[in-house]
Amino acid sequence: MQNILSWTVFLPAIGAVLCLVAPKRHARTIAFVATLATLILSLTLFPTFWNGSEPEGAKAVFGSNYGMLHHVERATWIEMPGKLTIDYFLGIDGLGFPLFILTTLISFLACWASWNFDHWTINKGPRAYFFLFLLLETGMLGVFVSLDFFLFYIFWEVMLLPMYFLIGVWGGPRKEYAAIKFFLFTLAGSVLMLVALVAMYFYSGTAIADAGGSVPSAYRVAEKTVLTHGTFDLIELATNPVIQEYFARATTLFLGLKFAPLMFIFLFIGFAIKLPSVPVHTWLPDAHVEAPTPISMILAGVLLKMGGYGFLRLCYPIFPTGGEVWAFSLAVIAVVSILYGALCAMAQSDFKKLVAYSSVSHMGYVLLGIAVMTQAGFQGAMFQMIAHGISSPMCFFLVGVIYDRAHHREINRFGGLWLTMPKYGTMATIGFFASLGLPGLCGFIGEVWVLLGTFHAGKTFPWAYPMAILAAAGVILTAGYILWLIRRVYLGRERHEYAEYPDASARETFILVPMAVLCIALGILPMQTVFNYTNGTLDLMLSHVQKATQVHQTAIDDHRDGEPPGEPRLGSSASQNRGLVRTP
C-alpha cells in the first residue's frame, strides 16, 4: 500500500473530524472503528519486519551507521530555496516499529476502555472527548515515524493540547492542577528542544559551509543528493560524517560551551521530563491520578515511551560524544529514579498513585540501559519500554476496573478481591507480576538485559558495577511493593462490602486478555516478539555510537547473534530497497 505510514498516522485524525460531526451517541463507535482500523493498518507493517529489522540483503545501509528505513515518504513542505528545507519525511525502522504498533494497540484498547463513557462521573461532551483522543493518537503515531526534526517537533507538540484537555476536563478532583502541571513541564522540555532544533540546523549548515558548501548526502546516495545548507533530516544529522565530525569537535562552541554535550543536555531534558526521571517526574503522579483510566493507559503506555525513543533517535546517534560525557550523571539519575520511584510507590496508599510511581521506577531502567551505552543495555532499554508499555496500561486498567465499582482507590480499604472477582483477580495477578518482573513475564527480560548491560559497561566505566548492584536492589523493592499490594488488595478474607461486585465484564475481559497474553508472550518469546524487530537497528546505531566515542570497543560482541556491526552486508532485493540502499 502506498503511503501506509501517512494513512496510519492521519486515519485517527480523519476519525476525529468525523467524531465532531457525528451525533453524540455515535462518537464512541466512530472512535472505536477508527482506532481499530488504525491498529489493523499498522499490523500490515509486520511483513516488512518479518525477517528482523535489518533483513538479509537490506542491512547496513547508511555507512553501516543506521538502520534500514522502510516505507519512506518524503516531500518538501516548506522551502526557502538555497537556505532552508523542511521535509515531510516519514519512515519506519526497528526503533520506531515496535513503538508504533504499541501505540496503535494501546490506543485501541484505551478507546475500548472509554466505551462506558456515559457512565463516568464527568460524561459531558463525548464528541469532544473522542475528538481529542483521536487527535492525540495522530500526534503519538507521528512522533514515532517522523524523521525530520521539525516534523518530529510538530507532532511532539501536537500531543500536548489534547492531553491537557483530556486530563483537565474529564479528570478527577484536582484535574486543573494536574493538567496545567503536565502542560508546563512538557512545554518546558520542548522549548529547550526548540533551541536545539534551531542550533542543530545552523551548526550543520556551518559544517557544510566549512566543507566547501556542498556535501554529498550520507545515505541518499542513489539519488545523488547534495547538501548545500543545514538540514533537519535526523538520519543525515546522525550519519553524515562531515556534520558528525563538526558536532563532535571540541572547538565547536555554543555560547561558549561545547556544542555536543550542551545540545545533548538540551534534548535530554525534554525527553527526561517525558520519561520521566527524577527530579522532573513530579507531573506524572498528579497527571496519572487525575486522568481518567483510558488516558492513564495512554500516558503510561505510550507517552512515557517517547522519552526513551527520543534518547535513542536523537540524543545518542546525533551526539554520541555527549552521551559519553554525561554517562555517569545519567546513570546516577537513572538509579535514583529506580530506587526513589520504588520507595515512593511503596509509601502510597492510593492504588493509582502506586502504579504511577512504579512507572517512574521502571522507566529508570530504560534510562540506565541507554546511559551505559552497551549492546545489552540498549536492547534491554528498548525491551523494557515495550514491556512497560504493555504491563503498565494493564495495571492502570485494572485499577480503573475496581475504581468503577468501588469509587475509591484506597489500597487499605480493599481485600479479598480475588475471591469476589476470580477472573479479574487472575488478570490482575498476571499484570502486576509482569510489572514486578517475574521470570517468564515481560518485565523480567528488560530488567535483566539492562542489568547485564550495566555490568558489561563496567569494563569501561568502573562506576557501572555499583550502579548495577543498586539497580538490582531496585528489583527487590519492586517485588516488595507489588507483593504487598497484591496481598492487601486481592488476597485475604473476602470483605462484605465488595461481595456483591460483579466480575470483570466481557468488555473488560476482552481488553485485559490481549495485554495479559502479550505479557506472557514477551516473557517467553522475547526474540520473536521484540528483539528480532529491534536489535538489528539498535546494534547498528550502537556500533556507530561506540565508534564515535571509543567506549566499549570490545564489549559489544558478547550478546551478538549475528555478524559484527559495522561490516556492510551486501546483496539486496530491489523491492525492499526503496532506493535507500547503497548498491554494492
Next chain:
Amino acid sequence: MNAWANIPIAEHLFLFSPMIALTATMLAVVATPLIAGRSTRAVAGVASIGIVVAFILAIRVARAVAQGGVSGFSPQPAAGMLLVDNLSAGFQVVLIVFLAAVTYLWWIGSAARERNAPEFFILLLGSALGMALMTSSANLLMIVIAIETASLPSYAIVGFDKRDRLGAEASLKYMIFGAVCAAIMLYGASLLYGLVGSLAVTDVAQYAVLQLADGDNLLLTSAALLCFLCGIAFKISAVPFHFWCPDAFEGAKIEVTTWLSVVSKAAGLILLTRIVLIFSSAVDSPLAISIVQPLAWTIAIMAAITCTYGNFAAYQQTSVKRLLAYSSIAHAGYMLMAAAVFIHPAATGHSAGLSAMLVYVVIYLFMNLGAFGVTALVSWDAGTDSIDAFTGLARRAPWLAVPMIICLMSLVGMPPLAGFLGKWWILIALGNLDTTLGWFLVITAVFNTLFSLYYYVRIVVQMSLRDDGRPQPSVSFGGLALVNICAVALLALFIFAQPLKSAADRFSTKLNPLSATLDHPRTALLPPADR
C-alpha cells in the same frame, strides 16, 4: 531640474493612490452628513466603500511594485519624503485589510448604538493614513508628521465615548504620554537637523556613522538619535515606553483596542526597521562593526525586556482586554527581536529578519483579531470583559470557545498553529546570525513562550474547565463567522506555510534604493542656506 516645481505625474499618483483614497474617504465621511443627515448607515456605508476602493488600489500598487512595473520610489526632489517600495506597499495591503476587519467588528457590535459615526470614521481613517505614511518615509520631518497623524486621532478615538470615565482617563494618559514622547522625538529630530543639515535619514545615518567613528559630536549625536527613537518606541510600546498601552487598551472600545493592538505596533516596527536598515547599510567598514554592535545589543535587550515584561505583567490581570494588552506588549517584543537582526553586522542578508517580521505581523493580525473578536462578542453579551464572563464558554458557546482556544494557543506559539511559524521564522533569522546576540535572543524567546503559556491557559481553563451554569450568550452570526475564519486561517497558514513565507520574502527584498545604498549624492532637498 527645478526641485521646487515638480508636478506629480500619473505614475506617482498611482503609487500613492491608496493613501489618496483614504484621504478622500475621510472627506467623503465629513460630507455625507451634509447630504444624508447623521445617518450611521450612510456614513458607515461610505466609509466601507472607501475602504474597499483603497484595498483594491493597494493590491494593484503592491502587485505593480512587486513586479517592478514602476520605478518604485517617489520623484527625486521629494526623495525620502515619500517613498514606495515592496515593504510599504505590502504593509498597506495588510493595514487596509485590518481596517476593513475593524470596521466590520464595529458594524456588528457598536453600529446600532453609535451616534457619532462620522467622527469615529474620520478618526479611524485618519490614524490609518498616519500609519500608512509612517511606513512610506525616510525623512525626519515626514516621520514626525506621520507619527502625529497616526497618534492624534488615536488619542481621541480611545476616549471616544465621552460619558465613559475609564475611556476618558485612558485617553488622557495616552495623550500625555504620547505628547511627551512626541516632544522628545521632535527635540531629537531638531538636534539631528542642526548637526547634519539635512532631514533625510540617509544623510543622518552617514553623518552619525562618521561621528561615531571619530567622535567629535559623538555624545550629542547619540543623544539626539536616542531621543528620536523614543517616539518610535512609543508607537511600538517597547519597555519603558509601554505605560500607555494597558490603560489605553482597557479604556477604549474593543474595536479600537483591536485596531491599536496590531497595526499601530506593526507600523512602528516597520518604521524602525527602515531606519535601522538605512543605518546598517551606512556601516560597511570593518571599523564600523564596533559601532553598530552596541546599538544592536540595545535593541536586543529592549526586545528581551519588552517580551519578558509583557508576559509577566499579564499574569495578574483579570480583565481579558488588559491581559491581551500585555500580551501585545510581549508580542511587540518578539517582533522587535527581528529588528535587532538588521543592525547586526553579521547579518549578511537582512531579508531574513524582515521577512520573519512580516510573516509575524500577518499571523499576529489573525490571532489578535480572533482573540479580540471573541472578547468583544463575550463582553458585548455579558457587559464586562472580566475573565469571569468567559466561564463555561466551551459548553455555552463552543463556536466562540474553540476559536478562542485556537487563537490563544497560537499566541502561545503551539504547533500546529500559525503562531508557531511566526516565532519559528524569527528564531531562524536570529539563529542565522550565529552570534551570542542571536542565541541570547533565541533562548529568551523560547522561554518567553513557556512563561506566556500560563496566562493564556487561564482563559482556556475558565472557558473549558469551569462552569457555573450561566445562560448561553446571544451572539450575532457575523461575529461568529469572523472569529471562526480567523481560527481556520491560523490552521491553514500553518499547514500551507509556503505561500505566506514566499510572499514575505518577496516583499522584504528590493527595498527602496534610498535605504539600500548610500552612494548617491545628497539630494537637493533643502535650500543651500540650510546645508
